[in-house]
Amino acid sequence: MAYRETEKMRNRKVQTRKRILECAFERVTSGGFRSAQITHVAKAAGVATGTIYRHFESKEELFAEIFRTATQREVDKVAEALAGPGDAVARLEAALRQFAARALRGPTMAWSLIAEPVDPRVEAERLLYRQAYAEHFEKAINEGIESDALPTQNARQSSTCLVGAIAESLVGPLSPAQSGNSQALSQTTQTQLVESIVCFCIQGLTGTRR
Amino acid sequence: MAYRETEKMRNRKVQTRKRILECAFERVTSGGFRSAQITHVAKAAGVATGTIYRHFESKEELFAEIFRTATQREVDKVAEALAGPGDAVARLEAALRQFAARALRGPTMAWSLIAEPVDPRVEAERLLYRQAYAEHFEKAINEGIESDALPTQNARQSSTCLVGAIAESLVGPLSPAQSGNSQALSQTTQTQLVESIVCFCIQGLTGTRR
DNA sequence: ATAATAAGTGAATCATTATTCATTTCTTGT
DNA sequence: ACAAGAAATGAATAATGATTCACTTATTAT
Structure with missing residues (x-):
C-alpha cells in the first residue's frame, strides 16, 4: 500500500x-x-x-455556509450588546444601535443578509437567523419585564417587531437601487435614521415617551 | 385593402x-x-x-403587473381603513388589523408580495409599494400629531417601522415552510398574533401603554 | 522508482425556462 | 371567394450557470 x-x-x-x-x-x-x-x-x-x-455539496450549500458565518457574526454582536452594562432598556437600545450601525457600515452584505432574493436553501437559513435575533431580544425583554424595566408584554412578539422594524427601516437605504448610486447616506442622515428607529422601538417596548 | x-x-x-x-x-x-x-x-x-x-413585454413585466394589481388592492384596503371613523390612533389600528387579517386569509399571495424571492424587476415594484404603504401611514400619523392624538415624531420613519414590524411578524407564519404544512394557524393563534402586533405598533406610535 | 490512492482540472454536459419566429389560422372589407 | 393583414401557434432556440467526469497531477509508503 x-x-x-x-x-x-x-x-x-x-x-x-x-x-x-x-x-x-x-x-x-x-x-x-x-x-x-x-x-x-x-x-x-x-x-x-x-x-x-x-x-x-453544491452552490447552495456553499452559500448557506457563507450566510451562516456572516449572520452569526452579527447575531453575536447583538448578543454582546445585550450582555453589556445597564438595565434591559439600555441594553436593548445598544443592541439596536449596534445592528443598524454595522449594517450601514457594510451595506451590501447587510442587504444580502436581510433582503437579497436567494435560493430556498439560503432563505431557510435566513428564517432561522431572524429567529435567532428574535430570541436574543426576547431574552432581554423578559429580563426587563422581570425587573420592571419593561411592562408586561408578549416578549416573543415584541422581539419579532423589533427585528422587522429595524430591518425594514434599513432595506430602503441599503438596497442596491439606492446605495448603488454614488453617494451613500450622509453621516447626518444615518444618525437620524438610527435615532428614529431606536426611538420607535424603545417606545414600542416601554410604552413611554422619552 | x-x-x-x-x-x-x-x-x-x-x-x-x-x-x-x-x-x-x-x-x-x-x-x-x-x-x-x-x-x-x-x-x-x-x-x-x-x-x-x-x-x-416579458415574464417580468407580466409579474410586475400581477404584483401591482395585488398590492394595490391591499394598499387600497389600508387606505380605506385609514379613512374610516375615529381618531388617528383608532384608524391606524384599524389599518394594521386590516393588513394582518387579509394577509392571514390569503397566506400564499401575502407571502409572495411580502417576502418571496423575485426577479429584480418585481423587487423594484415591491420596494415602491412598501413606500406606498408607508406614505399612507405617514399621512395618518401626521394628522395624529396635528390633532395631538400622537406625540411629535418622525412620521416617515415611524410608518416605515410599522410596515416592517407587521411584515416581519407575518413572514414567519406565512412562509411556505410553515403554512405549507397541513394545519394553518389556529384562529386563536392568529388573533393573538394580530393583537400583539397592534399592541407593539400602537405603543411605538403613541408612547403610551394601553 | 513505483504502485496506490487522492486531489485537482476545466471543457463538456445538463437542466431549466424564457423567448423567438416561421408558419398557420382567423378577420375583415370588397 | 379572395386578398390583405393581424393574431395565434408551439417547436425550436437561446441563455444562463450549475454540475459532472474522464483525465491529469500530486502525495505517500515501500
Missing part, C-alpha cells in the same frame, strides 16, 4: 476550503449572492470549478 | 390579456411567483406560450 492521508494534506484541504469560502465571502460582500457565480469564485480562489465541488 | 382593426377584435384582445393575467394571478395565489412559469400560465389560459408575448 502507499498513499495514506497525512496531516499535511488534511491541512492543505482545510486551507483550500477556507480560501474558497473567503473568496466567495468577499464576492458576496462586494456584490451580493447574485454576483457570486461558481466560476468567478473558483477563479478568485485560484482553483478549478470542479474543486469547489470537492469541498462543498 | 381588407383587414381593419375592429371593435370586436379589440375587445377580444383585451379579454385574452385579462384572461392571461387572471390565470397567472391564480397561479401565484396558489403557489407563488416561482410556480407561475410561462408554459403553465399559457396552458391555464388556453393560449400558446407565444401569445403571452403578444400581450406582455
Whole structure:
C-alpha cells in the first residue's frame, strides 16, 4: 500500500476550503449572492470549478455556509450588546444601535443578509437567523419585564417587531437601487435614521415617551 | 385593402390579456411567483406560450403587473381603513388589523408580495409599494400629531417601522415552510398574533401603554 | 522508482425556462 | 371567394450557470 492521508494534506484541504469560502465571502460582500457565480469564485480562489465541488455539496450549500458565518457574526454582536452594562432598556437600545450601525457600515452584505432574493436553501437559513435575533431580544425583554424595566408584554412578539422594524427601516437605504448610486447616506442622515428607529422601538417596548 | 382593426377584435384582445393575467394571478395565489412559469400560465389560459408575448413585454413585466394589481388592492384596503371613523390612533389600528387579517386569509399571495424571492424587476415594484404603504401611514400619523392624538415624531420613519414590524411578524407564519404544512394557524393563534402586533405598533406610535 | 490512492482540472454536459419566429389560422372589407 | 393583414401557434432556440467526469497531477509508503 502507499498513499495514506497525512496531516499535511488534511491541512492543505482545510486551507483550500477556507480560501474558497473567503473568496466567495468577499464576492458576496462586494456584490451580493447574485454576483457570486461558481466560476468567478473558483477563479478568485485560484482553483478549478470542479474543486469547489470537492469541498462543498453544491452552490447552495456553499452559500448557506457563507450566510451562516456572516449572520452569526452579527447575531453575536447583538448578543454582546445585550450582555453589556445597564438595565434591559439600555441594553436593548445598544443592541439596536449596534445592528443598524454595522449594517450601514457594510451595506451590501447587510442587504444580502436581510433582503437579497436567494435560493430556498439560503432563505431557510435566513428564517432561522431572524429567529435567532428574535430570541436574543426576547431574552432581554423578559429580563426587563422581570425587573420592571419593561411592562408586561408578549416578549416573543415584541422581539419579532423589533427585528422587522429595524430591518425594514434599513432595506430602503441599503438596497442596491439606492446605495448603488454614488453617494451613500450622509453621516447626518444615518444618525437620524438610527435615532428614529431606536426611538420607535424603545417606545414600542416601554410604552413611554422619552 | 381588407383587414381593419375592429371593435370586436379589440375587445377580444383585451379579454385574452385579462384572461392571461387572471390565470397567472391564480397561479401565484396558489403557489407563488416561482410556480407561475410561462408554459403553465399559457396552458391555464388556453393560449400558446407565444401569445403571452403578444400581450406582455416579458415574464417580468407580466409579474410586475400581477404584483401591482395585488398590492394595490391591499394598499387600497389600508387606505380605506385609514379613512374610516375615529381618531388617528383608532384608524391606524384599524389599518394594521386590516393588513394582518387579509394577509392571514390569503397566506400564499401575502407571502409572495411580502417576502418571496423575485426577479429584480418585481423587487423594484415591491420596494415602491412598501413606500406606498408607508406614505399612507405617514399621512395618518401626521394628522395624529396635528390633532395631538400622537406625540411629535418622525412620521416617515415611524410608518416605515410599522410596515416592517407587521411584515416581519407575518413572514414567519406565512412562509411556505410553515403554512405549507397541513394545519394553518389556529384562529386563536392568529388573533393573538394580530393583537400583539397592534399592541407593539400602537405603543411605538403613541408612547403610551394601553 | 513505483504502485496506490487522492486531489485537482476545466471543457463538456445538463437542466431549466424564457423567448423567438416561421408558419398557420382567423378577420375583415370588397 | 379572395386578398390583405393581424393574431395565434408551439417547436425550436437561446441563455444562463450549475454540475459532472474522464483525465491529469500530486502525495505517500515501500
